[in-house]
Amino acid sequence: MLNQATIEIIKSTVPVLEVHGTAITKRFYEMLFTSHPELLNIFNHANQRQGKQSGALANAVYAAAANIDQLENILPVVKQIAHKHRALGIKPEHYPIVGENLLKAIKDVLGDAATDDIINAWADAYGVIADAFIGVEADMYAQTAAQPGGWDGFRKFVVTRKDQESSAISSFYLKPADGQAIAAFLPGQYITVRATVKGRTNTHLRHYSLSDAPNSDYYRITVKREAGNDAQPAGVVSNYLHDQVHEGDVLEISAPAGDFTLDPAVPSQAPVVLISGGVGLTPTISMLNTLVGKQPERPVTFIHAAIHSGFHALRDHVKDIAEQHPQVTSYVCYESPLAGDTCDHTGYIDLQWLQSVLPEETARTADFYFCGPTPFMKTVLQALKQNGVAADRIHYEFFGPAGSLEA
Ligand code: FAD
Structure with missing residues (x-):
């Protein structure tokens, strides 16, 4: 529970976050990956380079700061992020690392404007925000592993069929290598592929929406090749899937996640x-x-x-x-x-x-x-x-x- 003085300091920094949020989170990722290069196995490098990830994190931090005394207001956002964290395998032990680097980045970008009071208030607030995420994610981990056919972490799936759907898009049908049941999902959810790509260090994690109706036999993903051009390099995982993954090969995937869903069990006649x-x-x-x-x-x-x-x-x-x-x-x-x-x-x-x-x-x-x-x-x-x-x-x-x- 945060005291009133801390809440007021956090809220007073909201306008600063609006201005410097992306600079802070950009600096945060630089510091994070320098001190913990193993986290490059989890985060998408292209999103960092293009600034998309910093922007998303800045928005999340901004929303949390603005709602620090009523975090329940941003529960849908917390849940959406938590789905991705569960799919990527973010664990409670990652949160102190993130917190430490976020505070360092705030100090680094704001300089003397980040007084001890502000840094201490943010340290307390980060603890509360982290606990909220850890709690929601703990429930998701438990539910995912406990459901019939569910699993924790990454599981091996065999590509049983690969179909070209258009000049740039192919589908991959995935069946579990262990021959056991697979978890149910809701249409709109995604699975996450952990790719080890020849010639590259680190693993690369990418989300792919499931592209067929839920069934007990297979998952299907349908992937667009992100071709490179003069301005940008070819996408790592989509090209790996298109060029190097064939029928009979094995992919590691985490269990279905996501809140963009249409639940057919909820009765409705609405178009x-x-x-x-x-x-x-x-x-x-x-x-x-x-x-x-x-x-x-x-x-x-x-x-x-x-x-x-x-x-x-x-x-x-x-x-x-x-x-x-x-x-x-x-x-x-x-x-x-x-x-x-x-x-x-x-x-x-x-x-x-x-x-x-x-x-x-x-x-x-x-x-x-x-x-x-x-x-x-x-x-x-x-x-x-x-x-x-x-x-x-x-x-x-x-x-x-x-x-x-x-x-
Ligand atoms: P990356 O290596 O991640 O690169 C991404 C883009 O950034 C590329 O266009 C690349 O050219 C560009 N880039 C890389 N480095 C730089 C740089 N330095 N400067 C400028 N540009 C750069 N995709 C699908 O095809 N099908 C799906 O069903 C699907 N579902 C998704 C569901 C969700 C919930 C999410 C979040 C994403 C989904 N995606 C889907 C997107 C997918 O996760 C990947 O982002 C996509 O396949 C590209 O990954 P990549 O590794 O090939 O490209």
Whole structure:
């Protein structure tokens, strides 16, 4: 429990965090990896280099500081981060290391402005925030390991099938090497691959949404190759999966996690609108496949945006589902269609087009789930809000550290 003086000091530093938060967390990661290089086995290096991770951590620290006397207000954010921590294998012993380096980074960036009182207040507050995370994560670890087919840490899975879904996207079907049961999951959740890539030090951990309906036999992930160009290097794990992982190979994965979910056990007649851009279709395909099997009474609108047909994964699958299930309507948007491509909309998705395909009744009553590149998600979110969709019916997933779609 923090005393009032500490709470006031923490709250008084919120404006400073708004200004210097990203500089502090950037410095924090530099210090952390210098003093504890073994943590490079857990954190995504590309996210650090691009500043995405520092931004996400700064937002989380900022939210915690602003709500320090009522942390329950940010419980959904804590839970979202805790899911990732559980999937990555973050343990209680990591928290003091993070705390020590965060305080050093605050001191380093703020200099004399970070008085002893401020540093001591932050040390106390960090203890409270860390305990909140450790508590939520302990429950998640216990639940994950205790559920039928569940496991702790990373488990070996055999790639039993690899399918090319588009020029840049492939699916991997994964069955447990031990032949035992696998944990159930909710559509929208992800597993985490721990890759050991030839020629590189450290292990590389990446999350991949499960792209098929839950079943007792296999997990499927569907991965886009992040090709390099003059401005940026090729992605480590996606290229490893595409080039070096073949049928019969073994991958280490942690158990399903994530709070971007559609639970088919919760009875509902409400329409569902699934909107995806590029490889962001993986969780929405899992939701689509689940809905037609488990909640066939719910109307589903499946909207997918791709650059053109060459990048359009699982096109025939969605077309077949829409043909076989009258409650499913599918729309395809191509940014720059190839000659001969057919689609329902050319260019980016915008409010006007969304309004043209979503009847007013659907916009009012449906649950919306979307995923895709950040600019795409910003546009979709803005369009849904402008269309009067209530906040509690809007759900989305970032394929990277969580950021803000509001700017
Ligand atoms: P990384 O090596 O992590 O690089 C990422 C990007 O950064 C690349 O484009 C690379 O070019 C660029 N980069 C690297 N270094 C630099 C640098 N120094 N400067 C500038 N740019 C740089 N992906 C899928 O394909 N399918 C999914 O279903 C999926 N689900 C996800 C679910 C969740 C919850 C999350 C968080 C992510 C998901 N992702 C998914 C994304 C996935 O986790 C990986 O981020 C993605 O595969 C890229 O990983 P990588 O190792 O290939 O690239």
